[in-house]
Amino acid sequence: MxxxxxxxxxxxxxxxxxxxxxxxxxxxxxxxxxxxxxxxxxxxEGVERSTAPTLTATDTDNPVLMTAKRTQQRRLIVGIAASLLLVVGFWWWDVQSTTAIDLANKALFNEHFAAPSVRMGTNDDAKSWADAKNAYRDGQFEQAATLIEAIPTPSVEQQFYLALSLMYAAKPNYEKASALFKSIIDQRSGNFETESQWFYALCCIKLGKNEAAKQSLEAILRGGQKWKMQEAREFLKKL
Amino acid sequence: MTDNPIQNFGLKAAEFAQLRANLLRGDEALFERVFVKHFDDCRSYLMRQCTAQADDAYDITLETIIAFRKRLVEGKVDYGNLRFYFTKMAKDNYLKFLDKNKREPTAELTEKEADRAAADDSGFDEDQLTALDSSWSKLGEECKKLLKSHIYDGLQLKVIAQTLNEAETNIRKRKERCMDKLKSHFFELYIP
Known part of the structure; x- marks a missing residue:
């Protein structure tokens, strides 16, 4: 040169x-x-090169990682408890008598999907999104949904949290939530796809659309990611 | 063409056409607004699906936006599923990046190889790039816009002249003057 x-x-x-x-x-x-x-x-806009975005392998705000960690902890507890014959017996009875809808209720209400990290926003959209994340974190799901719906062209992450908010709201809108999850899956962008498959399946079970739920759960197994794979297998046994 | 904003960064078909037309006119604002807004989606995707490091995912996303913009200007991108196309480009770029890093020489470098390693992918070394940054910033906005449209975006001078409602010969002379100015600034700062 x-x-x-x-x-x-x-x-x-x-x-x-x-x-x-x-x-x-x-x-x-x-x-x-x-x-x-x-x-x-x-x-x-709060996006810096050296600062990880919402999802990083070490970020405690990482919803996938945190949910996976919690799942691991639960498995450990279940492993210890399972060594006791009495507990095994109870667990076996519980498994036998639990229906898919019971499992869906547990999955939906025992634990909420972790909130995304909050960054400062400079424009109106960023402000709405920051407020929505805070509302979601505080369990104000109706408010979170309203705030995200006000964003003119929501990103995949924002669509995903809108669907979650609609699903977790005091008066859940499973129809609308499932349509949003489905649209994220159909985008095939790779962002929140597995998570959307999982929650889409839960919504479908709540709506009595077991066949659609089955297809989504099977997609999780085909996807090869460990997240919710075991749970998907359990659901498929019940459907 | 059917509108499908969800798969197309929130853009309807007409808005997408407008975005491209704006770029061809030298107006970057809409493009920048759309891509800055969706930057984190792509970065998260690379980190999650490709287990990329945060810094690498940032750089690759930025490079993908530049490459995507170039294809858009050249008319090589159609409305349809822009989001899918964009993330695929990002993934391919990341795989190329990994491949390139694997091939980095680890043995002792010869002087010639060291020179080459000091230069970035473009072949320019740090001194040359510093001089280029400085000389480019000294050019007026009008010159920068003209050189960018003609040389970087590949627009014919005739088309630029029509857009600006000026004679093609004037635009050609102006382009030559701008290039001479850049050259002169550059070699004031860099002595080969």
């Missing part, structure tokens, strides 16, 4: 090579300026 630039400086290049060097210079200048400008815009 050094030699090429020297020739370019001394006008020793032919037209085609001159154009080539100029193109490379402009490409670099433009892209470096874009990166700088966008990084600043992202920073003003």
């Amino acid at each position: 050094k030699d090429l630039l020297k020739k370019y400086q001394n006008n020793e290049l032919n037209t085609s090579d001159t154009e080539g060097v100029e193109k490379r210079l402009i490409e670099q200048a433009v892209e470096r300026e874009m990166r700088q400008k966008w990084a600043k815009m992202l920073e003003s």
Whole structure:
């Protein structure tokens, strides 16, 4: 490059090579300026390079990781308890008598999906989203849903939390929530897909659409991710 | 074309066409608004599905936006499922990044190899890039816009002239003046 630039400086290049060097210079200048400008815009939205977004492998706010950890802890407790014959007997009886809808109720009400992390927002949409996350975290699901619905073009994450809020609300709207989960699955973006499959299945069970629930649970097993795989198997046995 | 905002970053077909038209006119505002808003989705996807580190996922997402913008300007991206297309591009970029890192030489570098390693993918070294940043920032907005449209986005001078309602010869001369200005600033700061 050094030699090429020297020739370019001394006008020793032919037209085609001159154009080539100029193109490379402009490409670099433009892209470096874009990166700088966008990084600043992202920073003003609370997105920084060194700060992990909502989901990271170590972030305690990571909903997937935290839910997986809790599942692991539960499994450990169940493992210890299962060593006692009496508990095993009770557990066996419990498994036999539990229906898919009981399991769905437990999954829906025993534990809420973790809230996303809250960052400062600078524009109205970012403010609505930050407020919605706080409302979700505080268990104000109706308010969270209203705030997310006010965002004109919600991201996948925002659609996902809107669906969760509708599902967890005091008066749940499983129809609307399931439609949102389904649309996230159909987008095939990879974002919140497995989670949406899981919650879509729960909504379907609540709505009596067992066949659709089965298909979604089978998709979780096919997906190969460990998250909710065991639970999906348990549900499939009941459906 | 059927509107499907959910799969297309919240854009209807007409808005997508507008976004591209704006870029061709040198107006980046709508594009930037859409992509800044969806940046975290893509970054999270890379971290979750590809187990990318936060910093790497950030860089790859930024590079993907640049590459996506280029394809958009060139008319290589159609309305349909932009979100899927974009995340696929990001994933491919991340796999290329991993592949490239695997091939990094670990043996002792020769002087020539060290020079090459000091340069980034483009072949420019740090001194050259510093001079370029500075000389580019000294150009006026009008020059930057013209060089970007013609050389970076590949728009013909004739098209730019029509948009600006000016004679093509004027635009050609202006472009040459702008390029000379950049060259002169650059070689004031960088001596090969």
